[in-house]
Amino acid sequence: MSRSISPVIPGFGLTLGYTLVYLSLLVLIPLGAMFVHAAQLSWAEFWSIVSAPRVQAALKLSFATAFAAAAINGIIGTLLAWALVRYTFPGRKVIEAMIDLPFALPTAVAGIALTALYAPSGMLGQLAASWGVKIAYTPIGITLALTFVTLPFVVRTLQPVLADIPREVEEAAACLGAKPLQVFRHVLLPAMLPAWLTGFSLAFARGVGEYGSVIFIAGNMPMKTEILPLLIMVKLDQYDYHGATAIGVLMLLVSFILLLLINLLQRQIAKS
Amino acid sequence: MSIRHFAFASLASLFIAGPVAAAQTLLNVSYDPTREFYSEFNVAFNKHWQVQGNEPVTIQQSHGGSGKQARAVIDGLRADVVTLALAGDVDELYKLGKLIPENWQQRLPQSSTPYTSTIVFLVRKGNPHGIKDWDDLVKPDVAVITPNPKTSGGARWNFLAAWAYAKQHYGSDTQAQAFVEKLYKNVPVLDTGARGSTITFVNNQIGDVLLAWENEAFLALKEEGGENFEIVAPSLSILAEPPVAVVDENVDKKGTRKVAEAYLNYLYSDEGQRLAAKHFYRPRNQAIAAEFSTQFPALKLVTVDKDFNGWKTAQPKFFNDGGVFDQIYQAH
Numbered sequence: 286m287s288r289s290i291s292p293v294i295p296g297f298g299l300t301l302g303y304t305l306v307y308l309s310l311l312v313l314i315p316l317g318a319m320f321v322h323a324a325q326l327s328w329a330e331f332w333s334i335v336s337a338p339r340v341q342a343a344l345k346l347s348f349a350t351a352f353a354a355a356a357i358n359g360i361i362g363t364l365l366a367w368a369l370v371r372y373t374f375p376g377r378k379v380i381e382a383m384i385d386l387p388f389a390l391p392t393a394v395a396g397i398a399l400t401a402l403y404a405p406s407g408m409l410g411q412l413a414a415s416w417g418v419k420i421a422y423t424p425i426g427i428t429l430a431l432t433f434v435t436l437p438f439v440v441r442t443l444q445p446v447l448a449d450i451p452r453e454v455e456e457a458a459a460c461l462g463a464k465p466l467q468v469f470r471h472v473l474l475p476a477m478l479p480a481w482l483t484g485f486s487l488a489f490a491r492g493v494g495e496y497g498s499v500i501f502i503a504g505n506m507p508m509k510t511e512i513l514p515l516l517i518m519v520k521l522d523q524y525d526y527h528g529a530t531a532i533g534v535l536m537l538l539v540s541f542i543l544l545l546l547i548n549l550l551q552r553q554i555a556k557s
Numbered sequence: 558m559s560i561r562h563f564a565f566a567s568l569a570s571l572f573i574a575g576p577v578a579a580a581q582t583l584l585n586v587s588y589d590p591t592r593e594f595y596s597e598f599n600v601a602f603n604k605h606w607q608v609q610g611n612e613p614v615t616i617q618q619s620h621g622g623s624g625k626q627a628r629a630v631i632d633g634l635r636a637d638v639v640t641l642a643l644a645g646d647v648d649e650l651y652k653l654g655k656l657i658p659e660n661w662q663q664r665l666p667q668s669s670t671p672y673t674s675t676i677v678f679l680v681r682k683g684n685p686h687g688i689k690d691w692d693d694l695v696k697p698d699v700a701v702i703t704p705n706p707k708t709s710g711g712a713r714w715n716f717l718a719a720w721a722y723a724k725q726h727y728g729s730d731t732q733a734q735a736f737v738e739k740l741y742k743n744v745p746v747l748d749t750g751a752r753g754s755t756i757t758f759v760n761n762q763i764g765d766v767l768l769a770w771e772n773e774a775f776l777a778l779k780e781e782g783g784e785n786f787e788i789v790a791p792s793l794s795i796l797a798e799p800p801v802a803v804v805d806e807n808v809d810k811k812g813t814r815k816v817a818e819a820y821l822n823y824l825y826s827d828e829g830q831r832l833a834a835k836h837f838y839r840p841r842n843q844a845i846a847a848e849f850s851t852q853f854p855a856l857k858l859v860t861v862d863k864d865f866n867g868w869k870t871a872q873p874k875f876f877n878d879g880g881v882f883d884q885i886y887q888a889h
Contacts, residue, residue: 337878338887397756406762421761422746501753504746505705507886518749519707522624523877524649 316537322530334531339507340516347513348539350424351492354431355439359485362439363477369440370447387436392497399430400502422504427512430502431492438491439484446480478554486547493540581813582615583820586636588623588710588799589752590773594836595640601832602823606816614816622750623710630656630804637808637817640801642710644668644861645868647802656806668862670798671824672838675858676718678789679758679767679774686765690791691722694766695739702764703744704754706876711751713876715768718795720875721859725793738885759786770797771853772837796858 323331334340368374369381387395403410403420413420420426450473458468496514503510513536520529587595599616607613619626619634623642630636631654641647650656662669680688686699694701706712716737723736746763748754751773758767759777766789769777774788801821808814823829830840834849846853865871875881 339883401761404761404763500749501756505749506747507883515708515749519705521628522622522708524624524628524653525878528878 319530319533319537322526323534326527326531330527331531331534334528335535339511340513340532340535342508343511343513343516344535344539346424346427346510347493347536348543350427350431350512351489351495353428354435354492355485355489357428357432358435358439358488359481362436362484362488363443363481366440366443366447370444384437384440387434392434392495393501395433396430396498396501399426399433399498403429403502421502422506422510424510426502426504427499427510430498431495434495434498435488435491438488439481442480442484442487443477446477450476475554479551482547482551482554486544489547490540490544493536580612580615581816582617583637583813583816584617584619584635585638585640585820586619586626586630586634587640588626588642589620589750590770590776591640591799591836592618592620593776594772594833594838597836598824598829598832601828602820605823605826605828606819611816616820622708624708630654635807635811636804637811637813638801638803638821640799642797642799643713643868644670644798644800645872646710647800648868650802650804654806656804657802658805661802662800664803665801665821666825667841668798669800669802670841671801671821671829672799672833672840674771674797674799674838675794675856676714676768676797677771677774677794678791679769679777679786680765680789682785682787684787684789688766688789691719691736691740691793692726694719694743695736697743699743699766700745700764701740701743701766701768702746702748702754702758703768704750705747706882708749709751709754711770711773712754712768713871714770714795714797716875716882717861717865717871718768718791718793718859721795721864722791722793724864734881734885737881741885771839775837790854790856793857793859796860798861 326334335344365384369377369384400421401407403413403426405411405414405419405421407421410420418425420429454472455468458472459465463471494514496512496518499512500515503512503515505511505515513532517529517532520526520532585595585599595618599618603613603616619629619636621629623646627639627641627646627649630639630650639647639650644662647657647661651659651661665671678688678694680686686696687693688699693699703715704712706716719737719740720733723733724730727733727736746754746757748757751770754767755769755773755777757763759782767774771788777783777786778788801824803814803817803821805814808817824833825841827842827845830842830845831848834840834845834852837852839853840846840849861868861871873880
């Protein structure tokens with residue numbers, strides 16, 4: 286390896302090698318094994334598994350609820366990040382610490398707690414029921430659990446970006462006659478958007494795969510509130526390893542395409 | 558939760574697979590509601606084993622959903638014995654893992670099921686809906702809690718019990734299917750396991766009746782808040798036969814065959830049978846069953862082997878993809 290130009294950062298070879306080994310052991314080999322397993326199915330078999338009405342219903346539900354949860358966090362998470370970065374108020378440190386709790390809590394615990402609260406007999410569930418809204422055991426409940434679990438992503442990706450936008454920039458824009466909405470639209474939004482999209486896609490991807498919290502609040506009714514990860518467990522419980530991997534591959538492909546699209550969108554924004 | 562349990566089980570197997578220690582260890586891989594029973598049985602067996610002049614043996618227990626436990630053993634968990642919820646799950650140890658011979662069920666008395674149980678109804682105090690039998694479960698205003706039979710072994714017994722009742726009362730398979738379809742329309746939540754359903758019914762107060770293992774129902778009454786519930790025995794139910802088996806492949810590798818076989822045989826002893834009854838399993842031994850006759854209501858019980866031609870027929874017909882259970886939900 287007699288390269289004339291040595292990289293600026295020392296240890297490039299070492300870190301690259303480490304990264305590749307690490308990625309292979311943790312990501313590539315397990316995912317590859319899944320594809321190998323699924324490859325034992327013919328196209329027709331694969332298609333008949335993933336096109337089954339129950340799988341299709343679960344596919345729509347999983348991606349729709351994950352998208353809704355990511356969107357909700359996109360709005361509320363932005364507000365939270367904004368408040369935490371721009372204002373000092375009593376208890377800010379506590380709230381700051383609480384943001385990460387959904388990551389630390391076992392998801393099953395979160396699921397059971399949310400169900401107890403939002404079930405028709407629960408404290409908030411009763412209130413909702415009196416308005417004629419059912420939360421637990423409906424897609425709303427699933428979205429709620431996913432919103433909880435993926436809360437930190439948007440907040441944590443936006444915070445450093447917001448902190449980097451000096452207040453003076455807003456003031457300068459205001460001095461030049463920009464209305465608050467214009468300041469947001471032309472100054473803040475372009476700076477925030479790439480990070481926001483990252484947070485959104487992380488929350489979305491995490492939501493699609495979430496299992497532990499959702500199964501308690503979903504009610505798991507076939508065709509109605511059954512998520513894709515549950516169908517994988519159902520297949521495994523029938524010792525149907527092929528069926529389980531087929532659904533796994535399907536989830537991976539759809540997620541990959543969606544994340545790729547978000548990435549392209551991000552690039553487009555960065556260019557303009 | 559199950560994934561985590563599975564991961565834990567696999568991790569545990571790494572340690573268990575280590576060098577054989579001087580004292581022998583035995584791993585009993587079982588399903589959820591047997592935890593309390595085996596904790597007590599293990600102590601009793603150890604005493605008996607030492608009285609016979611053997612070294613004490615360390616017995617480890619692992620509990621979880623029956624199907625998941627079977628899969629953990631197939632995937633490498635070094636169980637010496639399995640004590641699962643249904644024969645269908647133990648069959649998979651032969652079919653997928655070749656860990657036991659095909660005729661495993663003939664190696665011990667009573668098709669390798671030393672104790673039995675059945676399915677009963679748990680209702681709220683005072684039985685406000687007046688639930689007495691299966692017919693009451695298909696009434697439009699009754700909410701029934703039972704887990705998903707695709708993920709829960711216990712739920713499969715529930716389903717088959719309802720089916721057997723309908724078949725006897727209404728005749729044909731078509732009518733039985735219409736009956737269970739009506740029953741499952743009354744199920745607002747399908748949890749993945751029996752424990753999940755108990756939480757839904759007891760803690761979240763959803764539903765009017767819980768279809769439960771008899772021993773689980775008795776346990777629920779014993780626990781805190783148990784005075785808020787009552788057990789109702791239907792006119793007909795199913796004889797649930799949880800089987801036990803030595804995992805040949807593992808005991809031969811670890812050299813634990815002798816103690817593993819003694820362990821399972823002791824389940825059939827007077828003391829083993831009495832302990833099972835104490836933990837609300839119905840003993841096989843008639844004399845001991847008679848001692849506990851006030852505890853267990855006399856029920857008309859159908860069996861999977863006689864009325865459903867065994868799990869090998871029942872599983873694909875009712876619970877595999879495209880089976881009766883799927884048809885119920887795909888119909889509407």
